[in-house]
Amino acid sequence: MSSSKKIGKKFLSVLSSAALAASCLALVPTAPALAVEAAGESSYIFHDTFESGTDNWSARGSCNAAVSSNATYKGSKALYLSGRTAAWNGGQKSLSTTTFVPGRSYAFSACFANLTGSDPTEFKLTLQYSLNGTASYDKIAQTFANRGEFVQLYNAEYTIPAGASDLVLVVETTEETCDFYVDEIIAAPAGTKIDGPTSKVVISKGPRRGDIDLDGDITVLDLIELKRGMIRGFINKTAETNADIDQSGVIDEDDVSALQSYLVGAITEFPVVNNHLSMKDFTDKVKNTIVEKEPDSANRSKNGVTYGQIQKKSYYSTTCNRQKDVNILLPPNYDPNKQYPVMYIMHGYYEGIDRMLTKGNAEMHTREMIGNAIAEGAAKEMICVFPDVFSSPTLRACTGMDETNNQAYDNFINDLTKDLMPYMEKNYSILTGKDNTAITxxxxxxxxxxxxxxxxxxLFGYIGAICPAPGVTGSFNWSSDNQPYFLMITGGSDDTVVYDNPKNYHNNFDKNGVPHIWHYVNGGYHGDNCIRAHLYNFFRIAFQN
Known part of the structure; x- marks a missing residue:
């Protein structure tokens, strides 16, 4: 059987894991694994074949690592990772910085396969390392494979980050928690040619209702996958999203009925159920989840958690007649083929785009906080935007605390809606509308x-304010048919800058009967500890209605 021959056909996805595994026991290709000369092999830094043991690989997280002969790419054995409960669970091997010198490049290759997980599965070869005492993670290679096929992950010239220490090579998946096999793991000098298997997969172009088997089409096979998924669970998050055909938030017989009607031509568009809770009902639902202060662990980098990338960008503001800088924090493993909700997070007087992200009274760890929340499943994947709020057409920066500068900050509404939000829609894969947009x-x-x-x-369904400054005018109310979903105001007992002003806003909304959360932080000052406490809660509530 060649390495490119797929085990089974698409309908096998409805079979049991045991039956599928049994059909794939002989997954051994006739082609040699490596199309390199013997001299090339002799130059390998290491070549792990697992023929005589685990070759110093161990389990990462709550899973098991053992040698198995059930599926191999070359030889008679491979490393088998089983009992995984999270995508980052997999295999790991420590690398010496004497051999793998930070700042220098090397070639890495590994061959992956799964027999019982999603079809396809996306695998990842990762370098875990420490930099300035912080755990970091870097992608070496990443690709998909059809179930029952081996695929090579290969990077001919991967550079170990300068200054890195505590190097660990990791084999994992990006999303699925299926058992998988890995074979022929090789490290070699940069530029070394290492041949390996390929897998011709059809990748879903992001969420599409009804396409549950992720092949790009809506057919009776999707109906089979829908019914199977309702019983046994769906192959991954994208499939589960696509299975919620009426977008009710629950996958049930209504979704089955809608898909059946679509397949026989009774309907040409899928129905949509609007099941948003009212502002009052949603506030009542989440109020008991609010904590006064975030746990210390929320701000720490954690092993096995992937954190988002910070991008420093600029856009032309027609409101200010100049380029403006902005920080954009992408969700972990940002995929331009998926769409994400957006949260805008704004700094205070005399501050800039780094303040709410990295540089506060001390260091801010907003990237770690949202990354941990997403990893826990407590927050939605989202894009966070940290803009330059000062929006004067004549001044580049704040020059004083006076009415002229106040107006420049208040002018941000125009820069936001006319310039920044269109820039985000043009350059990033985002969801729009109040359901998918938050501001704090x-x-x-x-x-x-x-x-x-x-x-x-x-435009904004989720609204927050942390130690808000005086000067807000307006009705402190919304019409019943135009309310946001959620409002949260945070104030601190030790705020000696705006004092009780946040409470005044709370009282104004309270008098008007506006449902909201008044979040009071004992010991909270006008700075980081109120910001952290607010964001910890706000991240977990935004986009959940």
Missing amino acids: GFSMGGRESLLIGMKRPD
């Missing part, structure tokens, strides 16, 4: 989030 801010940024939220409830 600190101090003057909190003043702006309240002003903007009251003026544009059509």
